[in-house]
Amino acid sequence: MTDTAHTRRHLRPGRILGWAVLILLIVVTLLPFAWAIRTALTPNAQIFSGDYSLIPPDATLLNFERVLGLVDTKTDLEAGGSGAKMYFWLYLRNSIIFTALMVLGQVTTATMAAYAFARLHFPGRNLIFGLFLTGMMIPPIFIVLPNYVLINNFNLINMFTGQLAPYFLVFPFAIFFLRQFFLSIPKEVEEAAHLDGAGHFTIFRRIIVPMSWPPITTIAIIQAVFAWNEYLWPQLVGKDHAVRLLNVALAAFQEASPTTRPDWAGLMAAATLQVIPMLLLLLFFGRKLVGSIALSATK
């Protein structure tokens, strides 16, 4: 971009060095995942016999079969497993439900609230907006304790409702982020619609939301990554298999593995299975995702 012929001539060695460092960084970034996949395909016995070849000599899918619960307990124990059940598809389903509902709920309510803060006049607007802003600063653990008590009192432990409730309706950062965008939309379009007799709901649905699709998807993608990563709250209120998330399941699977001779192959198979959805996300939405992160930084 800034490379004129002049600088390029001078920078040949620098450029090669730059690429070398960049490739090294990419290797350092990705090697642990490659190694996890490689290990997932290796029998446990070989891991403990000190085999470090990049391609496992006796590659097997047994570890994946064990994690997916396709083999009986005896086979699992013989292969170095703990016998702990991992209902992968169930947890995957739960994680997808959790993530999808959280994103849907938060993005909808945040878009609506952001519109009110950006466009409507009502008493106490700045005060309420300020309150939401302080909500961004509260460390989650501080509200996790009383929220746990509340969810417990309503008997919502081990229910999707309880797992989702604290997140579903409100996400202060999204409100703040979207409001910034709405403020930057010129008012003329809406005023014209107003003259045509359109109410606020029509303007919101027909003008604001369609015009703000990029920031809305940005916040949705970032929220999906956040939801997929959530652990503290889901493991407190969602221990039951029926609602257990992949994250919680993987941690439980790790805990069940014997400390003296951990089921590394099984653990890596489980970890690999959890990484795959994110890699798919990157494959299909890579450009959008990278752009979203940039957008979230500059607003």
Added chain:
Amino acid sequence: MTTTSTRRTPRPRTGGGPRSQTGVALLFLAPALLGFAVFYLRPMVKGFELSLTRWDLLTDPQWVGIDNYKALLYDATFGRALLITAVYVVVNITTQTAAGLGIAVLMQKVSQSTVVRSLLVVPWLVPNVTIAVITLFILDPNVGLVNHLLGQVGVGPIAFYGNPDFAIITVALVNSWRNMGYTALLIFAGMQLIPKMIYESADIDGANQWKVLTRITLPLIRPILAMVVVVSMIGSFQIFDTVAVATKGGPVGSTRVIYFYIYEKAFQHGQMGYAAAMSVVLLLIILVMSLFQLRVTRAAESDLG
């Protein structure tokens, strides 16, 4: 809400006076306000209240006044947890920001390809829990890849997570590794805001790349850099997942960060009140940092504006 129904007619003049919009605004705000009141405001008040009681979640809570706070002053483990958290934050933030800045410069100068940026952000997309499990294996002293590689050059084996001297440093560096690509993307985004004209005039003046970097790029992204540092610092203070999965606060309490200690007290030792008192202290620390952040952000806005 009743005000809207009486004034439904479109208003060609200014698009609605203040009074008529209150009802509509309430409708737009209702879901978010409800969620905020129940799951943010209420627990905030309850949290303070809880911190003044002794409660094991099973029997009725007992009012103890400020006893929990007094006890905090004499709790060496609490002090140690704050110290361990501080060590974590310092190691994590310095290495993560330095690496992120370096990578951002490479993204700018060497390759602006989206593929490169996507690959570098992969670890950030993977949940902390998964990262903890994978690094437990990679860093294992007996069969881990890293120790195998170190062995080739005659170093180790090192029990990264298992040695009380290294454990918290290991957690910090693992998270720096996870977040460096993401941090780089944020800084890189900041670099894109620098007008190209500035670079072009530097080119004409014959400034070399190093000079461009140190005299132009770095000073101009300082505001964004400051913002990234403060925001990630607040996040860094809340380290929990990696510790909960990889070390469980050990070995010998060397990774018992403040979040983990609060969690232990509340949900494993049944000391809700005491845990709440600790989280009040943590809240104060984070509020001070947030005020600091606000100042930095303001400074950033005026700089870039």
